[in-house]
Amino acid sequence: MGRLRWLTAGESHGRSLAVTIEGVPAGLPLGADELAVDLARRQRGYGRGARQAIEHDRAEIVSGVRHGLTLGSPILLLVANRDWDNWTDVMQVEGLDDDRAAGLAAAAADGNKRATPVTRVRPGHADLAGALKYGFNDVRNVLERASARETAARVAAGGVARAILGALGVDVWSFTAEVGGVAVDPARATRSRAEADDSPLRCPDPEAEAAMIARIDEARANGDTVGGVFEVVGHGLPIGVGSYVHWDRRLDAALAAAVMSINIVKGVEFGLGFEQTRRFGSAVHDIIEGRGEGGRWIHRSNNAGGLTGGVTNGEPIVVRGAVKPISTLARPLPSADLMTGEAVEKAHYERSDISVVPAAGVVAEAMVMLTVADFVLDKFGGDSMDETRDNLERYKERIGRAGKRPTVAAGAGNADGEGVGSGGDD
Numbered sequence: 001m002g003r004l005r006w007l008t009a010g011e012s013h014g015r016s017l018a019v020t021i022e023g024v025p026a027g028l029p030l031g032a033d034e035l036a037v038d039l040a041r042r043q044r045g046y047g048r049g050a051r052q053a054i055e056h057d058r059a060e061i062v063s064g065v066r067h068g069l070t071l072g073s074p075i076l077l078l079v080a081n082r083d084w085d086n087w088t089d090v091m092q093v094e095g096l097d098d099d100r101a102a103g104l105a106a107a108a109a110d111g112n113k114r115a116t117p118v119t120r121v122r123p124g125h126a127d128l129a130g131a132l133k134y135g136f137n138d139v140r141n142v143l144e145r146a147s148a149r150e151t152a153a154r155v156a157a158g159g160v161a162r163a164i165l166g167a168l169g170v171d172v173w174s175f176t177a178e179v180g181g182v183a184v185d186p187a188r189a190t191r192s193r194a195e196a197d198d199s200p201l202r203c204p205d206p207e208a209e210a211a212m213i214a215r216i217d218e219a220r221a222n223g224d225t226v227g228g229v230f231e232v233v234g235h236g237l238p239i240g241v242g243s244y245v246h247w248d249r250r251l252d253a254a255l256a257a258a259v260m261s262i263n264i265v266k267g268v269e270f271g272l273g274f275e276q277t278r279r280f281g282s283a284v285h286d287i288i289e290g291r292g293e294g295g296r297w298i299h300r301s302n303n304a305g306g307l308t309g310g311v312t313n314g315e316p317i318v319v320r321g322a323v324k325p326i327s328t329l330a331r332p333l334p335s336a337d338l339m340t341g342e343a344v345e346k347a348h349y350e351r352s353d354i355s356v357v358p359a360a361g362v363v364a365e366a367m368v369m370l371t372v373a374d375f376v377l378d379k380f381g382g383d384s385m386d387e388t389r390d391n392l393e394r395y396k397e398r399i400g401r402a403g404k405r406p407t408v409a410a411g412a413g414n415a416d417g418e419g420v421g422s423g424g425d426d
Contacts (some may be wrong), residue, residue: 003381004374006157010079012147013087017079019153021160023377024064026072027385028163035059035077035159042155042362046200047216047226047355056082059156072383077156081149090114091144118143119338122347124327131338139338143350148263151363158366161373167385168376168392170236172369174361176203177320179228180215184208202358216355223331225354227323230361232259232368234306234317238396239297241312241375250310251375258367259321264360267322271305286315295400319368323360328352 003023010017039057057079064075084091089100096104107115118139121127130142165172175196177184189204196204203209212228219226242251256268276284289298297314306317328350335347380391 003377004161004370006370008150008153008157010081010150010153011091011144012081012149013083013091013144014081015084015091015093016081017150017153017156019077019079019157020074021064021077021157022074023374023381024070024072024075024160024164025377025381025385025388026070026383028070028167029068030061030065030070030075030160030163031068032059032061034163035061035156038155038159038162038362038366039079039152041197041202042152042359045202045356045358046213047220047353057152057156059159070385075160077153077160079152079156087114090140118348120344120346120348121335121338122327122350123333123335124324127348128336128338137339139348146263148356151262151366154363154370155366158363158369161366161369164373164385165236165369165376168236168380168389170234170372170376172232172234172365172372173197174202174230174232174365176201176209176212176357176361177229177231179212179355179357180219180226182208182211182215183229202361219325220330220354223329225326225329225352227264227325228355228357230321230323230357230364232317232319232321232361232364234319234368234372237306237312237314237317237372237376238392239312239314239399240395241372241379242307242310244309244311251312251372252307252310254371254375255307255317255319255368258371259319259364262321262360262363262367264323264326264356265321265364266324269305269320270307271318272303273305273320276303286313291400291402295396317368317372319364321360321364323357326353326356 004021005023006019006021008017008019036058039059043057059077059079062076062078064071064073089104104115108117117137118127119137121131121139126142126146127139130136130146131139134141136142162172173193175184179201184203184205185208188207191199191204191206196202199206199209201209201212203212215226243249247253252270259265259268272279272284284303286299286301286303289300292298299313299315302315302318304313304315305319306312306315330349330352332346332349334343334345336343377388380388380395382388382391
């Protein structure tokens with residue numbers, strides 16, 4: 001693959017986050033206001049921490065766009081960290097002169113947590129493994145990049161992917177499906193998409209959401225954290241995106257990797273997912289009704305989550321991610337010191353959330369959209385959005401038509417015309 005490429009940069013308390021995106025066709029309408037929508041959605045949700053009150057994320061479009069339209073050249077987005085103002089000496093890029101080094105040492109001696117090197121590694125974080133891998137004696141060098149703050153840059157990039165897919169008739173959204181063991185009941189999921197998105201946990205089931213909030217409050221009261229499950233749904237993809245011919249061309253494999261790359265996700269499933277292992281095949285596989293109106297192939301169910309053999313089958317894509325409880329606890333767990341190797345009563349505490357399932361769903365939307373856009377552009381892409389749109393429409397017309405019946409080729413095996421299907425003995 002590789003039609004759409006992107007990379008993020010930046011640290012949690014550095015000056016800014018950045019993402020560069022290459023492969024976006026020319027002629028796509030794109031503005032900062034559109035990107036701001038998902039960035040705001042990522043910051044909301046019951047159970048979020050104090051950092052969200054500090055940051056008001058907005059992506060500045062630095063390059064790749066002129067007069068509101070993409071140019072086909074790389075796009076650079078910057079998301080400023082407002083909290084940088086409180087970390088300028090601790091996180092400055094340039095080397096410390098003697099005065100500043102002495103100032104930080106004095107601040108640390110006075111108990112300033114920002115200035116104090118982090119050595120009490122936190123269970124559940126990348127602290128220990130990262131520090132040993134890169135040879136650091138201050139875990140801040142790890143946690144600044146391993147922080148979920150980096151996902152703001154992913155969501156900004158996802159906004160570009162949303163614009164690409166939206167122009168091609170593809171729509172992706174998510175909702176909170178479970179928190180702390182309380183799951184949505186489809187029979188009670190009465191909220192519209194807009195209503196769910198505006199609710200405290202971005203949940204379509206009001207009754208379940210109330211119980212979820214109670215679980216978050218319980219965790220907060222105990223100095224604990226709580227996880228859950230988000231669900232991402234994608235509509236509008238035609239049959240045939242992805243491939244079964246090689247492992248790295250399978251769209252389901254790429255989506256699984258993309259969602260699994262989110263800091264807090266520990267499991268991914270499609271459609272029925274693990275529930276399929278508890279049923280007989282007759283109750284799992286989606287019966288194909290046939291070709292319907294407009295040439296669309298219809299399935300009786302969507303247990304496969306819109307993907308069969310690594311290829312879209314025309315049904316909505318359904319991806320779920322299992323979100324572990326936040327690793328940083330207000331009542332820190334016991335741990336060990338990086339330098340001495342000895343046990344400590346409490347791990348380092350860094351400002352944290354109680355639950356981030358709604359926000360994780362928004363990040364997952366971004367990862368799904370970036371992955372799907374890559375595959376879509378690989379199959380239908382052109383230098384401009386008009387060309388890409390034309391390629392897609394011609395393909396949809398072709399697969400919507402009745403095909404020719406297969407015939408047995410005579411072959412060129414011999415002068416008598418015998419070949420495949422000739423009826424001869426082996």
